Amino acid sequence: MRDDTKKTLWREWLFLAVVIPLYGFVAFYSLGDRTAPQTYAVIDNQSGPLYFEVEEAPASVALYCPVNSATKYIDITISASANQMDWPVAFDTDDDPKDYTAAMIWYDYPLSCNNDTQYIRIDKHPASNRLVLAEIGFYNQEGSLIRAKALSENGGLVLDEPQTICRDSNRMNSAYFDESYFPSSALEMQDGLSVAEMDHPPVGRLIIGMGMNLWGRNPFGFRFMQVFSGILMLPLLYFCGRSLLKSPKWAGIVTILLALDFMHYTQTRIGTLDAFLVLFILGMYGFMVFYHNSQSLWRRYLFLLLSGVCAGCAIGTKWSGLYGAAGLALLYFFWLFQRIRFAWGTERRAILHECTWCILCFIMIPCLIYGLSYIPYAQTLGRSDFYGVAIEHAKQMLSYHTGTSTNYNHPYSSHWWTWFLALKPVFYYFEPAPANIYLYATGNPLVWGFGLVGAFYALWRGVCRLDDGGLVIATAYFSQLIPWIFITRDTFLYHYFPMVPFLILALGYFFQNTCTHPRIVGYRNLFIGIYLCAVVASFVVAFPFIYGSGIFWESILRIRLALQVSALLFGVLYSGLLIWAYCLKKKERL
Structure with missing residues (x-):
């Protein structure tokens, strides 16, 4: 058993050592020029x-x-x-x-x-x-x-x-x-120049500044940290998936699916804030899962601290990080309630000490991160009371995001229900003939369609069977999705990006826990192998318009149609396996 564990760990590190550099090469490929004017x-x-x-x-x-x-x-x-x-x-x-x-x-x-x-x-x-x-x-x-x-x-x-x-x-x-x-x-x-646009808190901009300090104030520099964040998501999702799915194989599958996701690739190569937001949200849930599964007291405290730091950074990047943080709080209090029910004496005192630690991790530290991030912004205003600046700016942001300036029927805006199958992509860049370059953010229907089914499956198992894996995945996904249903301002497909890692976890969770009958599991594994090959092929075929190279618009439409038809076909095939599995189980009960 001991040797098998070491062998498994060796294979896991080898897997990550192959996938991460390979994805990193594709992600950094032609990211942007390294030259741009520096003085002004x-x-x-x-x-x-x-x-x-x-x-x-x-x-x-x-x-x-x-x-x-x-x-x-x-x-x-x-x-x-x-x-x-x-x-x-x-x-x-x-x-x-x-x-x-x-x-x-x-x-x-x-x-x-x-x-x-x-x-x-x-x-x-x-x-x-x-x-x-x-x-x-x-x-x-x-x-x-x-x-x-x-x-x-x-x-x-x-x-x-x-x-x-x-x-x-x-x-x-x-x-x-x-x-x-x-x-x-x-x-x-x-x-120290006056800031022209500040519609979100400063953390994400400060991270962009780190990339420009490293590589210069050029396109490569202001996109570098986004790509780096996208790369960090892969090992983080792997270990999070390993803890939730209890399987290196399934953790590897979801990691590959994230690396091949259209939205993940495009959105982590543009100099905006969403890559940081997704990394921090994935981090705060991942470290909470590590905390829940850890038996070591100091590790549990460390993982709570790291989860709180990620929560503070997520909220300090975009306020939509609050949606995921609310779900995280629900998850923690649910686990806490389960522990308190059966705890007595010394164990209850330990839980109370842990709750005190959580006040530091999830209230004081996020507030500290949020406030300190305003120091550079306050300096541009000639002020030293950065917490006062943060409060005033919060009022300005609230007025902006709830006002008419964000409700102007942008041609690329989309309703939340169109996000599930990426029905309305967001066009980022276009060059007319002869280049014919199109670049837009979209999702892969092959992945997102199954992921949506997996999210509801995780919700069912999490609520009805109190399965930890389903509970975490469903909480992370739906706590972020539900608030967007009630938002009336213009929304865009990239607002769905923070849910995509959990959508992919839900997909892996769904495949892992369905069609497990001995007579069917071989067919399921064959299906998943073919499915993964189809996902790889779809990434290659769609690469021109998620990367931004020459392609005819008619070709894009044909590719999108082919992906939607393929998603439907794979869905029908797997539905057949599910029906077969149900019939076999029903027959065994008779």
Whole structure:
């Protein structure tokens, strides 16, 4: 028995040593450029506009703004002059038909300049609080870079990195979707600039800032920590699954399914907050499971502490972490009630000491994490009372998330009931022909369909049979899903992401505990083997639009239809096995 245990552990570590680097390679593949402008000039009411002398009249200007103005947009007025007396407008973002408004994106603005233009002035709009420029490049009609000389004191800061200039914006050199907000606000807090967008607590932005400190303020840097979080989810889910399913084999299966999940891959490669939220929610439940299964007192206390830290970080990343935390509290108190019922004397005193420890872990530490995370943000406001700033910001966020500004019928928004089969994906990026690049967040119907059935199965076993595995999975999944049913603001498919790891655990739990009759279990295992091959194939086929490479829209529609039909077919086949198993059990009872 002792040797078998060591052999199993050796195989487990070997499995993780293969899966994690392999997934890491695919996840980091073409994540983003490592070069981007690092210095910048600030145009505000005190500094005034930037002036440049050019050797010939420019036809266009390429520029990069690392942060937005207080309006959450970039507002630019570019004027041209031959004598520094008259300054006709050569370009204004208000007049441009395109949506040239976002930070951390390269833009190529056309300029309407006279042939005798020698000077360029770049200024913010009067109503805007600032304009932050990192790099600019002026181009003539032939597309050649024009030599320019800064006439303003800080103008040289936007001409000092010409090797970073990109005239064509793409997902490798620029931000896409909501990346224009979160990394830029992380940069603002690092440099003490006023924060333009702060619709969530600061923890996630501080983590993004860690990636930029490691790799620079570039697309690779502000996406690095998300990928790293996605990688960390794999071993965490494995050991959580091992504790819940009591089987290295089934833990390995759910780990592979998470690594091949469409949403997990796409959402951990974009510079937003959701990857951190999912990691921390998975962590707080995983460590709670480890606590429940541990017999060592110091380990139980340690796992409670780690669970509380993850809960604090989840809530400090997004308030939706509170949904999972509420489910975690219900789970803990249920287990506590079961222990107290049969505990007496010394054991009851030990439970009371543990409850005192939980006050520290799940109330004091999360409050401490939440409050301390506001120190950089408070410094941008010139304040030291960071807890006061946190309270004021909480009121602002509550007003924002419950107000009309989040209920504008976004074309990519979706109702909660469409999430189960990913009926309405979220488009993140598009490049027209000849590239034909589509990138959007979606789910795999092969996985999510079975996972939904598994979630209800886990709920049934957890409630009716008080099975710990089913109880944990159902609590984690439904405690996060149910609040979204009552939310009236615009919601998106990526709001379902925190439930996906538990959906996959539910899938493994469902397969493990059904069709276990000796006459059927071999067919079940064959089915699961074929099913896993189909999931691998679906990841390969769908890779172009979950990664962002060239593919025709008609091909995407065919792939999505094929996946939905495949999910239905596999569902029918497994339903047949379930009916067969039921008939055999019924026959044995007679």
